[in-house]
Amino acid sequence: METIDAINTRRSIRKVTEQEPSKEIIEQILDAARRAPNHMNTEPWHFTVLTGEGRNKLGEVYGKVNQKNLADADQPTLDAAFEKGVASAKRAPVIIVVTMEPSDNPRAIEIEDVAATACAVENLMLAAHSLGLGSIWRTGGAAYSEEAKQQFGVSENGRVMGFVYVGYPDLETTPKVPERKSVAEITEWVDA
Ligand SMILES: Cc1cc2nc3c(=O)[nH]c(=O)nc-3n(C[C@H](O)[C@H](O)[C@H](O)COP(=O)(O)O)c2cc1C
Numbered sequence: 001m002e003t004i005d006a007i008n009t010r011r012s013i014r015k016v017t018e019q020e021p022s023k024e025i026i027e028q029i030l031d032a033a034r035r036a037p038n039h040m041n042t043e044p045w046h047f048t049v050l051t052g053e054g055r056n057k058l059g060e061v062y063g064k065v066n067q068k069n070l071a072d073a074d075q076p077t078l079d080a081a082f083e084k085g086v087a088s089a090k091r092a093p094v095i096i097v098v099t100m101e102p103s104d105n106p107r108a109i110e111i112e113d114v115a116a117t118a119c120a121v122e123n124l125m126l127a128a129h130s131l132g133l134g135s136i137w138r139t140g141g142a143a144y145s146e147e148a149k150q151q152f153g154v155s156e157n158g159r160v161m162g163f164v165y166v167g168y169p170d171l172e173t174t175p176k177v178p179e180r181k182s183v184a185e186i187t188e189w190v191d192a
Contacts, residue, residue: 001130010126011175013134016167020051020093025131026166030096032127038116042103045117045161048152050095058095058142058163059086061151065142092136092165096124101158110157117161124164134169137162 030047038044050058062085067078089095100117102110121137128135139162142148148160 003126006126006130010129011134011177012136013167013169013175014091014136015170015173016092016134016165017170018093019168021133021166021168025133026094026096028131029124029127029133029166033120033124036116036119036123038119039112040103040105040108042105042108042113042116044100044103044113045120046099046101048097048099050089050097051093055089055095056086057089057151058097059089061145061147062086062088062142064147065145068145069141092167094166096164096166097152098161098164099152099154099158100161101155114159114161121161121164128166132168133166135164135166137164139163 026049030049033045033047034043036045048057063082064085066081066085067073070077070081073081098117098121100113102108102113125135125137143160143162148154149158152160154160
């Protein structure tokens with residue numbers, strides 16, 4: 001697939017089949033991720049690939065965050081909220097937890113490390129699409145929780161950037177193309 005076609009046709013894929021992509025194909029998309037631009041070559045990204053029961057690591061985070069939002073609930077309600085979280089982390093056969101540690105180079109700027117990691121995620125998603133996989137970047141409150149930082153070994157200054165769900169698209173559900181502003185609406189040309 002041409003790069004321009006991959007960019008123009010990628011969609012966030014919310015529904016995928018249970019078929020687990022091979023380790024080789026996941027390594028291929030991670031290889032694309034690590035080629036993203038990054039100022040001062042800080043390479044601030046890290047990827048934790050969850051498959052099978054490994055997805056419970058994220059499920060536990062979702063579960064605990066669900067429970068935190070239920071002040072004064074009884075035990076059965078708390079248990080159900082936890083189980084709902086565990087089930088949420090089974091929505092794709094592979095989930096890639098993307099974390100970022102800011103560089104210790106005193107000249108590095110944190111937002112640039114965040115930007116570089118976001119570029120890596122886009123590379124990853126475009127590579128996935130070009131190889132026939134579907135993906136979606138998910139965050140929600142869980143990504144910004146202390147529980148997630150602890151679970152995935154992120155330092156105080158680091159960040160959980162999100163959870164990229166990967167699998168083979170369930171072809172019965174065609175994602176809607178979100179409306180986008182035209183190039184003219186978002187662009188100003190200055191030539192004098
Ligand atoms: C930083 C970030 C976080 C996102 N978090 C979520 C999320 O938590 N849940 C979700 O359904 N989609 C999430 N998305 C996907 C967007 O909803 C999606 O990109 C947007 O609707 C445009 O659709 P497209 O990716 O198909 O072009 C996220 C996207 C980004 C960039």
